[in-house]
Amino acid sequence: MLICSSLDEVKRRETALRFIAALVNQEGRSCLYDLSGLAGGFPVKKSDLNLLETYSGPAIFELNLQKEGKKHLAGEKVAAFNRTSAAILAAILALVKPGEEVLHYLPELPSHPSIPRSAKLRGASYREFDNLPDFQLSDETALVIITGSTMDHQVLPLNDFKRIIKISHQQQIPVLVDDASGARIRTVIYNQPRALDMGADLVVTSTDKLMNGPRAGLMAGKATLINRIKDKAHQFGLEAQPPIVAGIVRALEDFNPQRLLDSLDRRDKLNIMARNVMDGVEKTPTGIMISAKNLEKEITSKEGTTTLSARELATLMAMILLKEHHIVTIPAVGMPGVSATIRLDLAALDAGRVDDNQIINALKDSLKRVREIVNDDEACLSLLYEGI
Template identity: 55%
Template sequence: MLVNSLGDEVNKRDASLKIIKSILQSDGRKGFYDLTGLAGGFPILAEDKALLETYAGPAVFEEAIQTLGKIHLGGEKILALNRTSSGILAAILALVNEGDEIVHFLPKSPAHPSIPRSAELVGASYREFEDITQFEVSDNTSLVFITGSTMDHEIITLKDFLRVIEISKSHEIPVFVDDASGARLRTVVYKQPRAMDMGADITITSTDKLMDGPRGGLMSGKADIMIKVKTKAHQFGLEAQPPLVAGMVRALENLSPERILEAFITKHDLYNGLVNDFKGIKETPTGVMLKSGELKLELDNRGIVTDYSHDDLAYLFAMLLLRNHGIITIPAVGMPGTSSTIRIDLASNDAERITIENIIDAFNETLEQLIKIIDDTKACKSVLYY
């Protein structure tokens, strides 16, 4: 094993950031391509800068975030948070007591780690389901989660979504929809309604996923629940500060579905160019993905034997993509505990600067580079940890 702990994942991420800094110093911003779909941005206007103060900012941007947030998510009240994970934690702190149960339905396990970790923090038990025929709640369930789109962009079906709402409502249990990227993918690509319009009590999205906002969380919900969540958020410093809220406001103003829809079409060209050499490659709504287990199978098919874990191989592949081709994917830069799936998102801003052919060549060359070093543990660690 090359990556044995969350600490190792932190060190790997630190190494990735050093590589990105080195590229910036030598080639500038044009030297790398962030294809994670999480690049976000900070599109504030020049006149906003003078208002990014502790009290002036909220006075100006609070009304705007309420208006634009309701347009995007629906609901009665909006809350901006410093991360989606912060909103999930604030909601669990507000709505779940020690000894309670949290039940989670998602189209494909595992869940984002922020949900079970927050459950553990308050002393609640946690169960998750991906088969709607097995989904159930208990007398002890105080909160139900639905994930609209997983970390690997598996999308919940409308039928399953409505069934979880129905079961939860019959037991008077509030429903929280984690719609980090789903608030765009579900609605734009799959034409599903907004979570609040389908009966959710609270929902949250990430303002840097498939949109150009800063990394933050935008939450909407019923007014009575949102007051409780907002109180907890402020108690623990989880709320977004004025600069972040300003960036969210401008990103929502600029939000357009066209880039997502274009990526939905062009992904086929990328998939068709990779599938002959990467049998396990899969299409996502806006790109392609290669799961860590599928990468291991690619090596097996070439007669390459290794004891490294599936995650180790994915991390190596992602770091080589970054080091040698300037392509950023989530396994290289993701926070500890996030998916090790290598995903190319063509809805990313930088996808406009790199051709499909360049990406295909980079994948093929990276696999060959991985094969060359696979038996050299020292070389592999050097790739991971700079």
């Protein structure tokens, strides 16, 4: 085993970030191609800099946050958090008591780890479902969470969405929608309504996913619930600080859904090209992806059995894409527990600086390199943890 714990994933991430730092310091940012879809940005204006203070910042930026946040997500009130995971934790701390239950429905298991971890930290029980007939509330259910779009961009059908909200509200259970990327994928690509427009009580999105904002969480919904959640956030330091709020506001002002729509034709062409490299390539709403499971099938079909897991194979390929082709994907740089799917997002800002042939050659070469080292533990460990 190459990756045995979340600590190993921390070390893997540190290796990737050290490589990126050395590369950018030596050759400049233009040599790096972040196609993760999570690149985000920090588009503050020069006039904002003098307001990035403890008190004057919130006084100014909070007004615009409410305006732009409601425009993006709807709702009565908006709150900003230092991570989407922080917003989810604050919501569970505020709305769920120890011994109660968090119920989670999503298009495809498993959940993002922040949700079951937050429930466990609160001392609450947790159940998750991806099949509507299995979804059942209990007497202990205090909060229902719906994931609009999974880490691998599987989108919840609209009828399931509305049905879960209706079932929950019949029992007076509040509904929080984890719309990390879904607030844009669902609405822009799939023309679904915003979560709050469908009757959800709360929604949270990530301001770095498919938009040019900082890595942060933006929550909107009923004012009474937002106030309770903000109270918990301030108690535990989960709220976004003024510089982050400024970045969120400017990113919301700059958001242009057309960039997502413009990626669709290129996605279809790249998908055809990539399927000539390996059979398991799939389309995403704004690009292509290779799941860890499909990569494992590709490797074992040619190399026979391997002691490495599907996650380890995908992480190796992601690290090769980074180190040898300077392409950033989530399995190389993501947090512990992140999806092992290799996604190439064509709506990313850097996608305009890399052509399709370059991407295909990088995939082809990286797949070849994984096959060459798959049974060489020393080479694999060096790739994942060099310098750590």
